[in-house]
Amino acid sequence: MNTHPGRADEDADDLDVEEALALVNDNRRTATPQSPGTSPGAGHGDARHRHAADWSDARTAAELAGRRTARRGPVQVPVAEALGLTLAAPLTALTDLPSFDTSAMDGWAVSGPGPWDVREKGVLAGHTAHAPLTDGEAVRIATGARIPPDTTAVLRTEHGRLDDKGRLHVAASQAQNTVSHGQDIRPRGQECRDGDHLLPAGTVVTPAVIGLAAAAGYDTLATVPRPRADVFVLGDELLSEGLPHEGLIRDALGPMLPSWLRALGAEVTGIRRVPDDEDALHEAITASGAEVVVTTGGTASGPVDHVHPTLRRIGAELLVDGVRVRPGHPMLLARIKEDQHLVGLPGNPLAAVSGLLTLAEPLLRTLAARPAPEPYALPLRDGVQGHPDHTRLIPVALRDDHAMPLLYNGPAMLRGIAAADALAVVPPGGARPGQEAAMLDLPWAAGGIGVCFT
């Protein structure tokens, strides 16, 4: 789990603007200054986003967009390579499991009541059938070995004793001094019969599903292909390496988005920087064959914000044009073609994460035919200041059935989210300490095993 970034409000009077911004969520400061980026009604975007969608409506629109897109047909993938994919067909047992009666323990296969004469040659796992046992006979057997016909039970090594003539007895330590019929035998078909339904279509392939499929006889699995995503990172001010200098800053989204998109079910087919130039963006988008084009930056109305004009130029249909959510309100979703959508993420890094979870997650989830995560809510340990009519998404760490709002949650900051397990959905108006808030899990936290990163 993660650590809660230290509270940094002791010297509140000395805070500079960025620090104040970082602390807007700290309920212990009653007179927290509002930052221009997060203050209620910070309106520079509001006029243009008059038709901004409600946050949950935006998610529904993205989900519907994915559902209405014709899916590519299933692909057969080697079992061991199917991690994170969705089963396109139910997993049906191709064999009985176990497929023969097996010993559950190392010991002796015995027939009838003891004592038993012990056959010389033992039975190991992976070997073919042995001759039937006769009543009063026993044979050494290994866990998982096929039991000889007419075996009535398996006597575990630690429950048996050989006398000086080599005859096998139930050890005195055993309560009944006997073995019960069928003991420590796993009968054929105990787990499933050939043709039994094991898992439904739509199951996400986890390591355990891979194991079950292999045990049940599968070499390949029919899976829903991952939706392909191309990422175009806009911004002439971005550096790919080294330290920020002379107004240039490091590109945080280019390195972050591919693994995050994979975690959401996509196959990232390309990621590249595109200059702040309308023709360059137009060319990049029209050349993409991916089902999902993700752009970062250029969503607002600055002099080099080319996403809207480019979408107009290619005749794309805006499905969501701005969302009443902070951070990230200029995010957008457009349909370029029948089977191609564009998610426009704002350039501010946490605003981009907000767009990722608001629009890209439901779109990719439905395209990948993944099930929707179970909704859940947790009480917030601290109150969160709200926006009057926008939802806020706040990075939180999950601790002891509470969600702790993290600091450094300004739109340009990743410090809070990097320590977070989830984003809390804070309704317009804010939340009191102890109030329940819906949680959006980050794909690698809680239930999100490494499946996400395949």
Ligand SMILES: Nc1nc2c(c(=O)[nH]1)N[C@H]1C(S)=C(S)[C@@H](COP(=O)(O)OP(=O)(O)OC[C@H]3O[C@@H](n4cnc5c(N)ncnc54)[C@H](O)[C@@H]3O)O[C@H]1N2
């Ligand atoms: N007149 C308006 N100005 C702004 C509005 C608005 O509605 N009207 N919205 C503000 C909000 S809110 C956000 S968020 C940003 C969104 O801007 P864009 O999507 O157009 O993004 P840019 O202007 O290109 O960049 C914003 C900010 O983020 C930095 N950035 C961009 N890409 C990256 C990256 N890959 N890695 C790290 N940082 C990145 C960029 O340098 C800017 O500082 O607009 C507000 N303004």
Ligand code: MOO
């Ligand atoms: O400030 Mo903006 O809401 O998208 O990050």
